[in-house]
Amino acid sequence: MTQATARAYPNIALVKYWGKADEALIIPVAGSMSMTLDDYATTTTVRLDDAADALNLNGTELDHTDSATQRVGAFLDIVRGLAQERGLDTAAAHAQVTTVNEGPTAAGMASSASGFAALAQAASAAYGLDLDTRDLSRLARRGSGSACRSVINRFAVWHAGDSDETSYAEEIAAPDLAMIAVTVASGAKKVSSRAGMRATAATSPFYRAWITTTEESLNEMVRACADADFTRIGEITEAHAMRMHAVINACEPPIRYLAPASYQVFDAVAELRANGVEAYATADAGPNVVVISRPEDAEQIAGALGQYAENGEAKVLRPGPGAHVVNADDAADAAGATA
Protein backbone atom coordinates (compact mmCIF):
# COMPACT_ATOMS: atom_id res chain seq x y z
CA MET A 1 0.00 0.00 0.00
CA THR A 2 1.31 3.43 -0.89
CA GLN A 3 1.48 6.17 1.68
CA ALA A 4 3.32 9.40 2.36
CA THR A 5 3.50 11.87 5.25
CA ALA A 6 4.22 15.57 4.85
CA ARG A 7 4.49 18.60 7.07
CA ALA A 8 3.74 22.25 6.33
CA TYR A 9 3.44 25.44 8.34
CA PRO A 10 1.05 28.38 8.18
CA ASN A 11 2.16 31.60 6.55
CA ILE A 12 1.33 35.18 7.44
CA ALA A 13 0.96 37.61 4.55
CA LEU A 14 2.62 41.04 4.63
CA VAL A 15 0.78 41.83 1.38
CA LYS A 16 -2.58 40.08 1.55
CA TYR A 17 -4.63 37.92 -0.78
CA TRP A 18 -8.28 39.01 -0.67
CA GLY A 19 -10.38 38.32 -3.76
CA LYS A 20 -10.52 35.84 -6.62
CA ALA A 21 -10.46 36.44 -10.36
CA ASP A 22 -11.39 32.77 -10.90
CA GLU A 23 -13.33 30.96 -8.16
CA ALA A 24 -12.94 27.46 -9.60
CA LEU A 25 -9.18 27.61 -10.19
CA ILE A 26 -8.50 29.98 -7.24
CA ILE A 27 -6.71 32.64 -9.28
CA PRO A 28 -6.42 35.81 -7.14
CA VAL A 29 -7.19 39.36 -8.30
CA ALA A 30 -3.72 40.46 -7.15
CA GLY A 31 -0.43 38.97 -6.01
CA SER A 32 0.62 38.66 -2.36
CA MET A 33 3.71 38.11 -0.20
CA SER A 34 4.18 36.14 3.02
CA MET A 35 6.47 34.60 5.60
CA THR A 36 6.16 30.88 6.27
CA LEU A 37 6.22 30.23 10.03
CA ASP A 38 8.36 27.79 12.00
CA ASP A 39 5.58 26.59 14.35
CA TYR A 40 1.89 25.50 14.31
CA ALA A 41 2.66 22.69 11.87
CA THR A 42 0.14 20.53 10.08
CA THR A 43 1.29 16.93 9.61
CA THR A 44 -0.70 14.87 7.12
CA THR A 45 -0.52 11.25 6.04
CA VAL A 46 -2.19 10.06 2.84
CA ARG A 47 -2.61 6.31 2.50
CA LEU A 48 -4.07 4.88 -0.69
CA ASP A 49 -6.65 2.15 -0.30
CA ASP A 50 -9.75 0.83 -1.99
CA ALA A 51 -12.34 2.15 0.44
CA ALA A 52 -13.94 5.59 0.01
CA ASP A 53 -11.95 8.76 0.76
CA ALA A 54 -11.86 9.36 4.52
CA LEU A 55 -10.57 12.14 6.75
CA ASN A 56 -9.32 11.94 10.33
CA LEU A 57 -8.75 15.46 11.72
CA ASN A 58 -6.91 15.83 15.03
CA GLY A 59 -7.88 12.30 16.07
CA THR A 60 -11.56 12.50 15.06
CA GLU A 61 -12.85 10.45 12.14
CA LEU A 62 -15.10 12.86 10.18
CA ASP A 63 -18.30 11.79 8.47
CA HIS A 64 -18.16 11.62 4.66
CA THR A 65 -20.87 14.33 4.53
CA ASP A 66 -18.75 16.76 6.62
CA SER A 67 -17.71 19.84 4.62
CA ALA A 68 -14.02 19.26 5.45
CA THR A 69 -14.19 15.69 4.13
CA GLN A 70 -15.87 16.90 0.95
CA ARG A 71 -13.30 19.64 0.41
CA VAL A 72 -10.48 17.11 0.86
CA GLY A 73 -12.28 14.69 -1.50
CA ALA A 74 -12.57 17.40 -4.17
CA PHE A 75 -8.86 18.12 -3.77
CA LEU A 76 -8.01 14.40 -4.08
CA ASP A 77 -10.03 14.37 -7.33
CA ILE A 78 -7.61 16.99 -8.70
CA VAL A 79 -4.63 14.85 -7.62
CA ARG A 80 -6.23 11.76 -9.22
CA GLY A 81 -6.76 13.79 -12.40
CA LEU A 82 -3.04 14.58 -12.53
CA ALA A 83 -2.22 10.90 -11.91
CA GLN A 84 -4.54 9.95 -14.78
CA GLU A 85 -2.90 12.48 -17.14
CA ARG A 86 0.42 10.80 -16.37
CA GLY A 87 -1.03 7.32 -16.89
CA LEU A 88 -0.30 6.23 -13.30
CA ASP A 89 -2.14 3.17 -11.98
CA THR A 90 -2.84 5.02 -8.71
CA ALA A 91 -5.32 7.28 -10.57
CA ALA A 92 -8.41 5.35 -9.44
CA ALA A 93 -7.40 4.87 -5.78
CA HIS A 94 -9.22 6.40 -2.83
CA ALA A 95 -7.27 7.71 0.14
CA GLN A 96 -7.28 7.72 3.92
CA VAL A 97 -6.15 11.18 5.05
CA THR A 98 -4.96 11.64 8.64
CA THR A 99 -4.10 15.17 9.64
CA VAL A 100 -2.92 16.77 12.88
CA ASN A 101 -2.93 20.55 13.34
CA GLU A 102 -0.69 21.91 16.07
CA GLY A 103 -2.09 25.44 15.68
CA PRO A 104 -5.60 26.77 16.35
CA THR A 105 -7.90 25.71 13.49
CA ALA A 106 -9.98 28.45 11.77
CA ALA A 107 -8.87 31.18 14.19
CA GLY A 108 -6.85 33.27 11.77
CA MET A 109 -3.66 31.24 12.12
CA ALA A 110 -4.00 30.08 8.52
CA SER A 111 -4.75 26.40 9.16
CA SER A 112 -6.14 26.00 5.63
CA ALA A 113 -2.76 27.16 4.26
CA SER A 114 -0.68 24.64 6.23
CA GLY A 115 -3.44 22.03 5.76
CA PHE A 116 -3.62 22.11 1.97
CA ALA A 117 0.15 22.58 1.58
CA ALA A 118 0.74 19.43 3.67
CA LEU A 119 -2.06 17.58 1.85
CA ALA A 120 -0.73 18.60 -1.59
CA GLN A 121 2.75 17.37 -0.65
CA ALA A 122 1.57 14.09 0.96
CA ALA A 123 -1.04 13.28 -1.68
CA SER A 124 1.21 14.05 -4.65
CA ALA A 125 3.87 11.77 -3.15
CA ALA A 126 1.40 8.98 -2.27
CA TYR A 127 -0.14 9.02 -5.77
CA GLY A 128 3.34 8.92 -7.33
CA LEU A 129 3.35 12.41 -8.88
CA ASP A 130 6.83 13.85 -8.89
CA LEU A 131 6.08 17.57 -8.71
CA ASP A 132 8.64 20.37 -8.63
CA THR A 133 8.12 23.28 -6.23
CA ARG A 134 6.21 25.39 -8.74
CA ASP A 135 3.79 22.60 -9.66
CA LEU A 136 3.33 21.70 -5.99
CA SER A 137 2.51 25.35 -5.25
CA ARG A 138 -0.01 25.39 -8.12
CA LEU A 139 -1.60 22.20 -6.79
CA ALA A 140 -1.82 23.48 -3.18
CA ARG A 141 -3.47 26.66 -4.53
CA ARG A 142 -6.41 24.57 -5.79
CA GLY A 143 -7.16 23.53 -2.18
CA SER A 144 -6.85 26.97 -0.62
CA GLY A 145 -5.29 30.01 -2.24
CA SER A 146 -2.92 30.90 0.59
CA ALA A 147 -1.68 27.27 0.71
CA CYS A 148 0.41 27.90 -2.42
CA ARG A 149 2.62 30.16 -0.26
CA SER A 150 3.07 27.54 2.52
CA VAL A 151 4.78 25.28 -0.03
CA ILE A 152 7.62 27.82 -0.07
CA ASN A 153 10.58 28.23 2.33
CA ARG A 154 10.78 31.42 4.42
CA PHE A 155 9.45 34.25 2.22
CA ALA A 156 7.09 33.78 -0.73
CA VAL A 157 5.60 35.92 -3.47
CA TRP A 158 2.43 34.51 -5.03
CA HIS A 159 2.31 35.70 -8.61
CA ALA A 160 -1.37 36.27 -9.34
CA GLY A 161 -1.05 35.09 -12.94
CA ASP A 162 -4.09 34.67 -15.15
CA SER A 163 -4.28 30.89 -15.53
CA ASP A 164 -3.63 27.65 -13.65
CA GLU A 165 -0.11 27.57 -15.13
CA THR A 166 0.86 31.14 -14.25
CA SER A 167 -0.55 31.44 -10.70
CA TYR A 168 2.01 30.09 -8.21
CA ALA A 169 4.28 31.15 -5.34
CA GLU A 170 8.06 31.25 -5.28
CA GLU A 171 10.73 32.11 -2.74
CA ILE A 172 12.14 35.63 -2.52
CA ALA A 173 15.06 36.94 -0.51
CA ALA A 174 14.10 39.18 2.40
CA PRO A 175 15.91 40.44 5.50
CA ASP A 176 15.63 38.21 8.56
CA LEU A 177 12.38 38.99 10.42
CA ALA A 178 10.54 37.85 13.50
CA MET A 179 6.78 37.71 13.96
CA ILE A 180 5.07 38.06 17.31
CA ALA A 181 1.62 36.45 17.35
CA VAL A 182 -0.87 38.02 19.76
CA THR A 183 -3.84 35.63 19.95
CA VAL A 184 -6.61 37.76 21.42
CA ALA A 185 -9.33 35.15 20.72
CA SER A 186 -8.81 31.52 19.69
CA GLY A 187 -12.42 30.69 18.68
CA ALA A 188 -13.44 30.09 15.07
CA LYS A 189 -14.21 33.23 13.05
CA LYS A 190 -17.80 34.06 12.10
CA VAL A 191 -17.30 34.69 8.37
CA SER A 192 -14.88 32.39 6.50
CA SER A 193 -12.25 34.03 4.30
CA ARG A 194 -13.91 32.46 1.27
CA ALA A 195 -17.32 33.96 2.07
CA GLY A 196 -15.77 37.27 3.13
CA MET A 197 -13.91 37.57 -0.17
CA ARG A 198 -17.08 36.93 -2.14
CA ALA A 199 -19.01 39.53 -0.15
CA THR A 200 -16.22 42.07 -0.61
CA ALA A 201 -16.14 41.58 -4.40
CA ALA A 202 -19.94 41.77 -4.60
CA THR A 203 -20.71 44.66 -2.25
CA SER A 204 -17.66 46.74 -1.22
CA PRO A 205 -17.45 50.03 -3.14
CA PHE A 206 -13.68 50.15 -2.51
CA TYR A 207 -12.92 46.80 -4.16
CA ARG A 208 -11.44 48.24 -7.38
CA ALA A 209 -9.11 50.50 -5.39
CA TRP A 210 -8.12 47.54 -3.21
CA ILE A 211 -7.01 45.54 -6.25
CA THR A 212 -4.95 48.42 -7.67
CA THR A 213 -3.29 49.34 -4.38
CA THR A 214 -2.48 45.71 -3.59
CA GLU A 215 -0.49 45.40 -6.82
CA GLU A 216 1.31 48.65 -5.96
CA SER A 217 1.99 47.48 -2.39
CA LEU A 218 3.37 44.18 -3.69
CA ASN A 219 5.74 45.93 -6.11
CA GLU A 220 6.93 48.21 -3.33
CA MET A 221 7.28 45.30 -0.91
CA VAL A 222 9.41 43.33 -3.36
CA ARG A 223 11.68 46.39 -3.74
CA ALA A 224 11.89 46.89 0.05
CA CYS A 225 12.80 43.21 0.53
CA ALA A 226 15.52 43.42 -2.13
CA ASP A 227 16.88 46.53 -0.38
CA ALA A 228 16.62 44.80 3.06
CA ASP A 229 14.74 47.92 4.19
CA PHE A 230 12.99 46.73 7.36
CA THR A 231 11.33 50.06 8.08
CA ARG A 232 9.70 50.20 4.66
CA ILE A 233 8.65 46.53 4.89
CA GLY A 234 6.94 47.33 8.19
CA GLU A 235 5.25 50.49 6.97
CA ILE A 236 3.85 48.77 3.87
CA THR A 237 2.68 45.80 5.98
CA GLU A 238 0.70 47.85 8.48
CA ALA A 239 -0.85 50.28 5.97
CA HIS A 240 -1.82 47.40 3.69
CA ALA A 241 -3.44 45.43 6.54
CA MET A 242 -5.58 48.45 7.45
CA ARG A 243 -6.61 48.80 3.80
CA MET A 244 -7.72 45.17 3.69
CA HIS A 245 -9.85 45.62 6.80
CA ALA A 246 -11.22 48.88 5.37
CA VAL A 247 -12.37 47.27 2.12
CA ILE A 248 -13.94 44.44 4.15
CA ASN A 249 -15.61 46.80 6.64
CA ALA A 250 -17.23 48.60 3.70
CA CYS A 251 -19.30 45.53 2.70
CA GLU A 252 -23.07 45.59 2.89
CA PRO A 253 -24.00 44.19 5.34
CA PRO A 254 -20.68 45.14 7.00
CA ILE A 255 -18.11 42.52 7.95
CA ARG A 256 -15.78 43.25 10.83
CA TYR A 257 -12.98 40.84 11.74
CA LEU A 258 -11.07 43.05 14.17
CA ALA A 259 -12.19 43.24 17.79
CA PRO A 260 -11.59 45.98 20.38
CA ALA A 261 -8.66 43.92 21.70
CA SER A 262 -7.14 43.90 18.19
CA TYR A 263 -7.13 47.71 18.09
CA GLN A 264 -5.51 47.78 21.53
CA VAL A 265 -2.62 45.79 20.07
CA PHE A 266 -2.32 48.15 17.06
CA ASP A 267 -2.22 51.06 19.58
CA ALA A 268 0.39 49.32 21.73
CA VAL A 269 2.54 48.73 18.64
CA ALA A 270 2.29 52.43 17.72
CA GLU A 271 3.38 53.26 21.27
CA LEU A 272 6.37 50.92 21.00
CA ARG A 273 7.39 52.77 17.84
CA ALA A 274 6.97 56.13 19.56
CA ASN A 275 9.38 54.81 22.21
CA GLY A 276 11.95 53.82 19.60
CA VAL A 277 11.18 50.08 19.22
CA GLU A 278 10.40 49.33 15.59
CA ALA A 279 7.37 47.07 15.30
CA TYR A 280 4.49 46.93 12.83
CA ALA A 281 1.18 45.12 13.06
CA THR A 282 -1.00 43.13 10.68
CA ALA A 283 -4.13 40.98 11.04
CA ASP A 284 -5.88 38.42 8.83
CA ALA A 285 -9.56 37.53 8.63
CA GLY A 286 -9.98 37.35 12.40
CA PRO A 287 -9.21 39.35 15.54
CA ASN A 288 -5.67 38.06 16.14
CA VAL A 289 -2.76 40.41 15.50
CA VAL A 290 0.71 39.50 14.24
CA VAL A 291 3.53 41.97 14.78
CA ILE A 292 6.71 42.05 12.72
CA SER A 293 10.08 43.13 14.05
CA ARG A 294 13.81 42.72 13.64
CA PRO A 295 14.81 39.39 15.26
CA GLU A 296 16.78 41.06 18.06
CA ASP A 297 13.73 43.08 19.22
CA ALA A 298 11.24 40.20 19.22
CA GLU A 299 11.50 39.03 22.85
CA GLN A 300 11.14 42.57 24.21
CA ILE A 301 8.08 43.18 22.02
CA ALA A 302 6.54 39.83 23.02
CA GLY A 303 7.04 40.84 26.66
CA ALA A 304 5.24 44.14 26.08
CA LEU A 305 2.31 42.60 24.15
CA GLY A 306 1.67 39.45 26.21
CA GLN A 307 -0.89 41.29 28.35
CA TYR A 308 -3.21 41.54 25.30
CA ALA A 309 -3.10 37.81 24.53
CA GLU A 310 -5.90 35.52 25.66
CA ASN A 311 -3.43 33.29 27.53
CA GLY A 312 -1.18 36.15 28.66
CA GLU A 313 1.62 35.27 26.26
CA ALA A 314 2.63 36.57 22.85
CA LYS A 315 4.51 34.02 20.76
CA VAL A 316 7.68 34.71 18.78
CA LEU A 317 7.78 33.03 15.37
CA ARG A 318 10.57 32.87 12.82
CA PRO A 319 10.80 32.01 9.11
CA GLY A 320 10.14 28.31 8.59
CA PRO A 321 10.42 25.65 5.91
CA GLY A 322 8.07 25.03 3.02
CA ALA A 323 6.00 21.86 2.74
CA HIS A 324 8.14 18.72 2.83
CA VAL A 325 7.84 14.96 3.11
CA VAL A 326 8.74 13.61 6.55
CA ASN A 327 9.52 10.05 7.60
CA ALA A 328 7.05 7.95 9.56
CA ASP A 329 8.91 8.30 12.92
CA ASP A 330 8.72 12.12 12.82
CA ALA A 331 5.02 11.88 12.01
CA ALA A 332 4.39 9.62 15.03
CA ASP A 333 6.25 12.11 17.25
CA ALA A 334 4.02 14.96 16.04
CA ALA A 335 0.85 12.94 16.67
CA GLY A 336 2.12 11.94 20.13
CA ALA A 337 2.92 15.55 21.03
CA THR A 338 -0.68 16.63 20.52
CA ALA A 339 -2.37 13.48 21.88
Ligand code: 2P0
Ligand atom coordinates in the same frame (compact mmCIF):
# COMPACT_ATOMS: atom_id res chain seq x y z
C1 2P0 B 1 -3.78 36.08 3.21
N1 2P0 B 1 -6.10 35.47 3.87
O1 2P0 B 1 -3.16 36.61 2.27
C2 2P0 B 1 -5.21 36.51 3.42
C3 2P0 B 1 -5.34 37.59 4.43
C4 2P0 B 1 -6.91 35.89 4.97
C5 2P0 B 1 -6.62 37.33 5.15
O2 2P0 B 1 -5.42 34.04 2.32
O3 2P0 B 1 -10.85 30.72 -0.45
O4 2P0 B 1 -8.15 30.53 3.21
O5 2P0 B 1 -9.30 28.95 0.38
O6 2P0 B 1 -8.52 30.58 -1.34
O7 2P0 B 1 -6.53 30.87 1.30
C6 2P0 B 1 -7.27 33.35 3.53
O8 2P0 B 1 -7.71 32.83 2.33
O9 2P0 B 1 -8.99 31.34 1.00
C7 2P0 B 1 -6.21 34.32 3.20
P1 2P0 B 1 -9.43 30.36 -0.16
P2 2P0 B 1 -7.78 31.28 1.99
O10 2P0 B 1 -3.23 35.28 3.98
